[in-house]
Amino acid sequence: MDRDDSLPSPLRQEAGRLLRRAVRSVVAVLLGLATGPLLMLAALLALIRIRRPLAAVDRWDARRLERFARFVHQDPDGAALGPGRALLHGAGSTVLGLVMANLLQQLIVVTLGSLGQLLFGGEVVFVFEMWVVTQSALLVLLIYGPATFLACVGWAEVALWLQARLLRRWFPTMLRADALETRITRLVTTRRGVVVAIDDERRRIERDLHDGVQQNVVSLSVLIARARRSKDPERTAALLDQAHRQSQSLIDEVRQVAWRIHPTALDERGLASALAEVAETCPVPVQLDVQLEERLPGPVESAAYFVAREAVTNVVKHARAESIRIALWRTGAPRRRTLHLSVIDDGIGGADSEGGGLQGLARRVAALDGSVDVHSPPGGPTTITAELPYA
Structure with missing residues (x-):
């Protein structure tokens, strides 16, 4: 049987x-070395009212x-550069392109030079004023070549980030499509995770109803x-x-099942009150x-509540802890705020961040662009933190 050593498709x-x-x-970035000087020249011509070259070069650069x-x-119609902006953008593109051309030159020299030395024999010699370094051609090809390529890629990303x-x-209104693709991929993954989390929650509710209620x-x-069949009045009354x-x-159990699905205190009195009930019953x-x-958006309060409740439940079941601390605070500007939640216990540690409960909560939080982190070294303490951004 042939063994498939290829990478998984994703x-x-x-x-x-x-x-x-x-x-x-x-x-x-390298082509900016061509369009940058042309933009600067066209911008200077536009300052003396010769505007057609600027419009053409601006289209090339776009x-x-x-x-x-x-x-x-x-909004492509409103994306034309004026002379001043074209001059600045052209200068930046030229400088960034020059650095890229130098890095590519180093990549070509290192790769082709070490490859030639490897094929025809001999070592690669780096000559400096203070010393001379001799390296194996294979070592230079396998280490210096990829390192120079990574430097080129890193500089390209930095240059495009600056230009963006x-x-x-x-x-x-200008966006980078690669960023959109990454965002779309994350949203698709999050959507799948939410579907899985909903299915897990449905199964849990089914178990609660079947095994308890x-x-x-x-x-x-x-x-x-039995009471209806009984002929003895005292036995019937008993x-x-x-x-x-x-x-x-049964009423209490149904209330507990409903509370685990979504506590009424969360809607009526807010996150602090709902967590206070968790603390009282723990x-x-x-x-x-x-x-x-002040009150937070409903989805944020709900996600934070369930993270805290699941964390407390895990502590009670597995951690053998003597105390739990739940902290909630908020950071950020009015339009870009983040809710921070931490649950710390003094138990034995070793919590599994890949467990079903915590994974379900992570998917729920990821749906709000948030994150969950579990730090639980053997011997404790265990710290579960969640960050939930909101506007």
Whole structure:
């Protein structure tokens, strides 16, 4: 049987996408060495009212950025550069392109030189004024070559990031398609994760109803049937009393199931009150530190609540802890705020961040562009943190 050593298809596709992006980025920055001086010259001509060259060169540069750097103007009609902006943009493109040309020259010299030395024999000699370094041609080819290529790719990404920052100041509707592709990929992955989390939650609710509520309902039905068949008034009264007590227990259990799905306190009184109920019912002492002055968006409160509750449940089940601390605080400007949640216990540590419960919570938080981190060394303490951005 032939053994397939190839990469899994998603990894292979992602590696190919990254390689294509790297090559495109290098070419985009290098071509700026051609369009940059032309932009500066055309901008100077535009200052003396010769505007047609600037319009033409601006289109060439826009095609360069669109084809190779994947810069997209959502409003192409309002994306023309004036003389001043063209002069600045052209100067920047020229400088960035010069650095890229130098790096590519180093890449070609190192790769072809070491390859030639390897084929025809001999070592690679680096001559400096203070010393001379001799290296194996194979070592230079395998280490210096890839390192220089990575330097080219890194510089290309930095250069395009700088150009994007500058152009976005002038044209706020300009976006980079590669960033959009990454965002779309993340959204698709998050959507799949949310579907999985919803299915897990449905199965948990089904287990709660089947193993708890349904069994109590069956038992209650049996008690009532026995009371109806009984001929002894005292025996009937005792059975009815027992059925009444069991019905109260059933009501409490149904309330607990509903509370686990979505607690009413969360909607009525907010996150702090809902977490206070978690702390009151927890058999392990819980210290609650909430530094929130106002209500948060509903999805953010719900996600933070379930993260805290699942973390507390795991502590009670597995950690053998003596205390738990839950902290909530907020950072950021009014339009870009982040809710921070931390749950710390003094238990034995070793929590599995890949466990089903925590993974489900991570997917729920990721749907809000947030993140969950678990730090649980053997011996403890365990710290679970979540960050939830919101506007």
